[in-house]
Each structure stands twice: as C-alpha cells, then as structure tokens.
Amino acid sequence: MNDCPRIIARLDLKGKNLIKGIRYEGLSVIGEAIDYAMKYYLDNADEIIYVDSVASLYGRNSLFTIIQQSTNEIFIPVSVGGGISTIDDVKNLLNSGADKIVLNKAAIENPSLIENISNQIGSQSLVISVQAKKRGINKWEAFKICGREPTGWDVIEWCAEIEKRGAGEIFLTSIDNDGTESGFDIDLIKAVTEKVSIPVIASGGCGSVDDIIELLKKANPSGIAIGTLIHYGYETIKSIKKKLKNAL
Amino acid sequence: MHYKKKIIGIIDYGCGNLTSIHRATIKQNIPSEIISEYSKLKFYSHLIIPGVGSFPNAIKSLKERGFYNEIIEHKKKNKPILGICLGMQLFMQHGFEKEPTKGFGFFDGDVISLQSISQNNKYKIPNIGWYKISKNTGSFEKNTLIQNNENKFYFIHSYFCDVKNKSDCYYFVKFDNKNIPCIIKKENIIGIQFHPEKSREPGLKIFNYFFTL
Numbered sequence: 001m002n003d004c005p006r007i008i009a010r011l012d013l014k015g016k017n018l019i020k021g022i023r024y025e026g027l028s029v030i031g032e033a034i035d036y037a038m039k040y041y042l043d044n045a046d047e048i049i050y051v052d053s054v055a056s057l058y059g060r061n062s063l064f065t066i067i068q069q070s071t072n073e074i075f076i077p078v079s080v081g082g083g084i085s086t087i088d089d090v091k092n093l094l095n096s097g098a099d100k101i102v103l104n105k106a107a108i109e110n111p112s113l114i115e116n117i118s119n120q121i122g123s124q125s126l127v128i129s130v131q132a133k134k135r136g137i138n139k140w141e142a143f144k145i146c147g148r149e150p151t152g153w154d155v156i157e158w159c160a161e162i163e164k165r166g167a168g169e170i171f172l173t174s175i176d177n178d179g180t181e182s183g184f185d186i187d188l189i190k191a192v193t194e195k196v197s198i199p200v201i202a203s204g205g206c207g208s209v210d211d212i213i214e215l216l217k218k219a220n221p222s223g224i225a226i227g228t229l230i231h232y233g234y235e236t237i238k239s240i241k242k243k244l245k246n247a248l
Numbered sequence: 249m250h251y252k253k254k255i256i257g258i259i260d261y262g263c264g265n266l267t268s269i270h271r272a273t274i275k276q277n278i279p280s281e282i283i284s285e286y287s288k289l290k291f292y293s294h295l296i297i298p299g300v301g302s303f304p305n306a307i308k309s310l311k312e313r314g315f316y317n318e319i320i321e322h323k324k325k326n327k328p329i330l331g332i333c334l335g336m337q338l339f340m341q342h343g344f345e346k347e348p349t350k351g352f353g354f355f356d357g358d359v360i361s362l363q364s365i366s367q368n369n370k371y372k373i374p375n376i377g378w379y380k381i382s383k384n385t386g387s388f389e390k391n392t393l394i395q396n397n398e399n400k401f402y403f404i405h406s407y408f409c410d411v412k413n414k415s416d417c418y419y420f421v422k423f424d425n426k427n428i429p430c431i432i433k434k435e436n437i438i439g440i441q442f443h444p445e446k447s448r449e450p451g452l453k454i455f456n457y458f459f460t461l
Contacts (some may be wrong), residue, residue: 006377046378046402071271077402077446097267099446122263122301122334124374124404168374168404199372222372 006046006223013052016062020231030231034069041074043237052082064096071097104129105144108151114165123168133175147175156195163196174204181207190219201225209243256280257292261309264298272445276452278459286314299334303343328436328461336439340409354437356412366424374406381419381430393457399450401442
C-alpha cells in the first residue's frame with residue numbers, strides 16, 4: 001500500500017564509525033558506518049540518515065568520504081546532519097552526493113538561515129532536526145548539541161516556525177526516549193504532526209515493531225527513523241516492513 | 249554537428265543532485281558526462297535535465313548559463329531528453345511557484361501546487377514517500393519503462409504537472425485520492441516526477457530504457 005511511512009536507517013557517526021548512544025550519553029562503537037549503510041540499503045531501507053555526532057569537535061573528512069562511498073553504491077536518499085552551520089557547508093555536502101541536509105543548532109540560533117538555505121537549494125533538501133525534552137504535560141523544550149543545551153523554544157511553536165520559514169521536513173527526536181527501547185514519545189509526535197503540514201520523521205525510543213504499530217495508530221509521521229532496533233540486530237528492515245504490513 | 253556515438257549529457261545548471269544521476273548511469277554501464285558549458289551540449293546524443301529547487305530559479309539559471317536555447321535545439325532535432333522532478337516540470341507551459349514563469353512548453357498544461365488540490369493535513373507537503381505507480385490504460389505505446397507494477401519509486405515534490413493531453417501520460421501516482429502524472433512522454437521527451445536515481449534497481453533500469461531511444 002502507498003500509505004506506509006518510510007523506514008529510515010539512522011546512523012550516528014564518529015569519524016568513520018557507526019556509534020550508538022543512550023539519551024545522547026555513553027557511546028558504543030558498532031562498526032564501520034559505510035558497511036552498515038550498505039547492509040541497510042540491501043535490506044530495503046527507504047532512506048539513510050547520517051548524523052555526525054561530534055562534527056563540531058573534529059574534522060569533516062570522514063563524513064565526505066562516507067557520503068561519496070554512499071553515492072557510488074546506495075541508490076536511495078541519503079541525508080546528512082551534525083554541526084552543519086553555513087551555506088557553504090550545505091552546498092559542499094550536496095555537491096558530494098548528499099540529497100538532504102539536516103540542521104539543528106544553526107537553524108535554532110538563526111531561524112532566517114532556514115529561508116536563506118531553502119531559497120537557494122530548495123526546501124526539499126532541507127530537514128530541521130528538533131530534539132525534544134519533556135517539560136510537563138504536552139510540553140516539550142527544544143534542545144541543541146545532541147540534547148545537551150536548552151534553547152528556551154517550545155517544541156510545538158518551534159516546529160510551526162520551521163514550517164513557516166520554508167523547511168521541507170522535520171526530524172523529531174525525543175531526548176527522553178532515545179536509545180532506551182521503551183517506545184516512542186507518542187504525545188510528542190502526535191502534537192507535532194497535528195500542528196504542521198510538512199512531513200515529520202519520528203525518532204527515538206523504538207525497541208520493537210510493536211512500538212511502531214502503537215505510534216502509527218495514534219500519530220501520523222511520514223517516516224520512522226530507527227537505530228537501536230537494527231544496529232543490534234533485533235530486527236531487519238525487511239522483517240519490520242513485513243510485520244507492519246500484516247498489522248496495519 | 250553530428251554526434252558519432254551515444255552518450256548522455258547531464259546538465260549542470262546549479263540545480264540538482266548531479267552526482268547521484270551520474271553514478272546511476274555509471275552503475276548501469278551507460279556512458280555519461282556532466283555538462284557545465286552550454287556550447288558542448290550539441291555533442292551529446294541524449295540529455296538529462298535534473299532539478300531540485302524552484303521553477304523560476306531553474307529557468308533563470310538555464311538561460312543565464314546558455315543552456316535554454318541549446319535544449320530547444322536538441323528537441324528540434326528529435327534527440328532524447330529526460331527531465332527528472334523539477335526538470336520534468338520545466339517541460340510544461342508555465343510554473344506558478346513564487347511568480348508565474350514560462351517553461352519550455354513541450355507539453356500542454358502548467359505546473360500546479362499539490363496544496364491547491366489537497367487541503368487534508370493527513371497528506372503532507374512536500375509529498376515524500378515510496379509509491380507504486382499505475383499505467384495509463386489509455387496509452388498505446390508499448391514500452392519497457394517499468395517492468396513490475398509492484399515496484400515503488402521515491403517521490404519528493406510540492407508541485408506536479410497538470411498535463412492536458414492524457415495520451416502524453418504514461419503513468420500516474422495517487423495523492424490524496426487524485427491521479428497525478430508521474431511519467432509523461434511525447435516523441436523523445438520524457439518527464440519523470442520521481443527520482444529514478446534514488447529508486448533502487450527499478451529506477452536504475454529507467455536510465456537503460458532512456459538510453460535505448
């Protein structure tokens with residue numbers, strides 16, 4: 001059916017390696033990122049998202065290499081994020097083969113950057129990453145720098161602003177649930193998908209296919225980004241898609 | 249100037265992911281090059297017009313870089329041209345994104361926003377996803393474009409081509425219960441709304457088909 005949300009493999013990077021974190025603290029190296037990306041491509045992933053988690057501290061060479069290698073053999077959309085801050089960064093990454101650029105800190109510190117970039121390269125190539133931390137009932141605050149620094153922005157208001165400024169998509173992560181395998185923050189995703197009319201990719205907390213099924217019963221994300229579930233081999237993307245097809 | 253061998257020229261006019269298209273043709277063993285200078289266009293047997301961005305910017309850029317008239321010349325000689333996504337939309341008569349702009353007019357009809365045909369918040373715009381496409385049963389030309397109706401293709405767009413002549417429409421995709429043309433063809437001009445270079449094997453095979461024209 002045409003209504004199934006995209007199943008997106010999310011790969012957090014450190015240098016050339018794939019890493020996995022819990023609530024953005026404590027990282028473990030899983031293996032070489034390009035090998036896993038290739039594996040997920042062959043396993044029927046709809047997209048790949050690379051998040052360069054220590055981008056601002058180290059150099060970029062590994063990231064460009066990974067993108068170039070991806071472009072050679074992986075014929076599905078590849079998105080890249082992590083410490084990207086200037087229009088030149090964006091253009092360089094797109095020219096080296098990335099399809100979409102993911103921004104967080106740079107956008108929230110200077111929202112006019114969203115229009116700026118979107119006007120030059122097209123809204124379709126621009127995804128804004130929103131890291132949400134629960135602050136109360138149906139209230140979340142947006143964070144930056146891998147969930148470490150608060151911004152004072154209410155997440156729902158920030159998402160409305162992102163849409164208004166012309167981004168193509170929102171990549172929404174629950175900081176509280178990320179890496180915990182305890183399920184998605186369904187209230188968060190529901191609130192955002194009801195507020196905006198641009199696509200939302202839900203991320204953070206998925207520990208089983210049942211978590212995805214629960215989410216899809218109550219909210220309308222256009223994509224689901226998964227990490228833990230596939231990096232540790234609990235499921236394959238093909239098995240996830242098969243179970244979803246049977247359940248929905 | 250007559251070309252002696254078949255080779256695809258991928259037009260670099262600053263709008264689009266050229267690398268992916270180039271890599272896709274390499275993967276399929278199809279000779280191709282990225283063209284950055286308009287004067288070189290005539291040496292290529294086949295042209296690909298990629299496109300990401302806005303309609304007016306794309307037309308402006310094609311004109312500024314000298315490609316616009318060369319593309320028209322290419323069509324006059326009935327040489328094959330493949331337009332992908334925004335590239336396809338430029339084939340229409342007008343686009344209305346940001347401001348009304350004239351397109352090449354290879355197909356009758358204009359480029360219209362998805363928003364104008366759907367106000368259901370369940371259907372997000374840009375329309376992003378992997379969708380099956382359906383053949384226009386009214387189209388008569390036998391073609392090997394799509395091998396398997398079960399295949400899905402990767403779409404990402406906020407606008408679509410409102411093609412007036414249904415016989416130019418080869419395949420449709422459904423959006424909020426409406427049929428949108430996603431593969432259009434007239435003589436040697438083909439427009440594809442989705443991204444064949446991002447749609448795995450079934451997408452890559454489309455480049456092979458194009459190269460047989």
